[in-house]
Amino acid sequence: MTAADAIGRHVLELETPALVVDLDLLEANIARAAAYAELRGLALWPHLKTHKTVEVAARQRAAGAVGFTVAKSREAELFAAAGFGPLLLHYPAWGEEKWRRLAEVAGQVPLTVALDGLGAAEGLARALRARGTRADVLVELDAGMGRTGVADAHEALALAQAIERIAGGGAAAGGGRGATGSGATGGGVLHVAGISCYPGHVRGTLDQVRARLAEVDALLCATRDAFTRAGIDCARISGGSTATLQLSHETCMTEVRAGNYVFLDRSEARGGWSAADAALRVHAAVVSTAVPGRMVLDAGAKTLSEAGPPAGLTGWAQVATAPGAEVVALNEEHAVCVLPQGATARVGDRHELVPNHACTCANLHPFLYAARGGVVEEVWPLIARGEVR
Ligand SMILES: Cc1ncc(COP(=O)(O)O)c(C=O)c1O
Structure with missing residues (x-):
């Protein structure tokens, strides 16, 4: 699916990982x-x-x-x-x-x-x-x-x-x-x-x-x-x-x-914002559940950026769709999540991640899916992404 083909599709149909703005x-x-x-x-x-x-x-x-x-x-x-x-x-x-x-x-x-x-x-x-x-x-x-x-x-x-x-x-x-x-x-x-x-x-x-x-x-x-x-x-x-x-x-x-x-992102969490206000999410999929008690998502440091947890918080991102799950390790292409006691996950499950730092996360992506009510309305290029000079 090209970026333009995504218009009109539900966000759950997007190939992961995908940067989505609500x-x-x-x-x-x-x-x-x-x-x-x-x-x-x-x-x-x-x-x-x-x-x-x-x-x-x-x-x-x-x-x-x-x-x-x-x-x-x-x-x-x-x-x-x-x-x-x-x-x-x-x-x-x-x-x-x-x-x-x-x-x-x-x-x-x-x-x-x-x-x-x-x-x-x-x-x-x-x-x-x-x-x-x-x-x-x-x-x-x-x-x-x-x-x-x-x-x-x-x-x-x-x-x-x-x-x-x-x-x-x-x-x-x-x-x-x-x-x-x-x-x-x-x-x-x-x-x-x-x-x-x-x-x-x-x-x-x-x-x-x-x-x-x-x-x-x-x-x-x-x-x-x-x-x-x-x-x-x-x-x-x-x-x-x-x-x-x-x-x-x-x-x-x-x-x-x-x-x-x-x-908004986790770095602003202490300022009265919550994950519910965070407009930018990385949509990711579970790619492995081989290690008991864990799920691995296809969104690593090259997708989320390597921004660490803000003071007072832990984890490399917030899994907005799995309360209690914690991203305990972030490799280049893997987010390793520990599941809460008794929770299970299946390969193919989809999750929304709130990055620790939205600005460095967005800078890694060529475009943003702009969605309303879960349906992609537009695809926006980040015209200055990666421009560090
Ligand atoms: C010089 C300067 N002004 C304004 C801002 C915007 O701050 P914020 O992203 O916290 O809204 C930044 C963020 O790094 C900054 O470096």
Whole structure:
């Protein structure tokens, strides 16, 4: 059966393993986040790395997303070509080739980049000048994750001022299309438009998230105040992850970049989501029951990704259709499940797996079956899957 032949078929007829998105759940997840952002006056910039799929992005845009976040320059190129923008590249892009490609993207859609170092700003500024385009910059702060971002308001302000200095005041050469849609007002090739952070370390119960997010907020507010005092634009304060999304209005953030919220997975389980909300499932079949008390499914690390269990959970995926079964081992092509006491399994039985991490799982698949009520309505290519540059 080709992918297109699947349209109109029941998901139980699909050859396994198959990546299936439940349209009702997907649309509910998109609508819930969009309603929250609208109610709280936050701009939603969904992260495209989760799904890399035009059809999902189109639904997010229809629900009110004002822009889209990407991690990779290639994602920016592909989604700009597909008509999606403004774009925010929230990744420290480094290297002449990347800067050149980003300068091209900036000629197609309004582009913002999040930066935490002057070297990247200088390289990008050179490429933008050569191409005659411009971009907005958000100065990234490390909110506590210890991954990227400058440490505090003082460092952020120093970097913002240095970027403004190298951005070169005069209008961009060549009359390239500017980042008008993302608030650029300065005349240089780069314009500091605000600050950003990724509070990826903030997870847990609502109370835990609220407490840790307050610390993040203190850093953001102090930096905003320092920028304002120094006359640096700080209209945009970008943050947000799926785990913190629903509390973003308790901070000074003006925009949120949640990604995983469209699918949801076990990594979000402590945030109040359950497997019942997870829109993305891997449909797998039992291929062996030879070892007593176990069943082996045809979905290994090359299907689910090797993402381990989130803190507080065990298992390499959740078997949504077999409560109590635990995926105790994941090989390249096998998921080894221990069955609950007294349970049996037969070769050929089918199961739905909720991956530990939807984003890395989706990235392994060329297309997604989009199903409603168990019937495949469409087949969607992941246009940027595997694009790591
Ligand atoms: C910089 C950045 N922003 C936003 C997100 C979206 O977070 P989530 O997928 O938890 O919604 C991520 C996720 O890795 C990220 O790295």
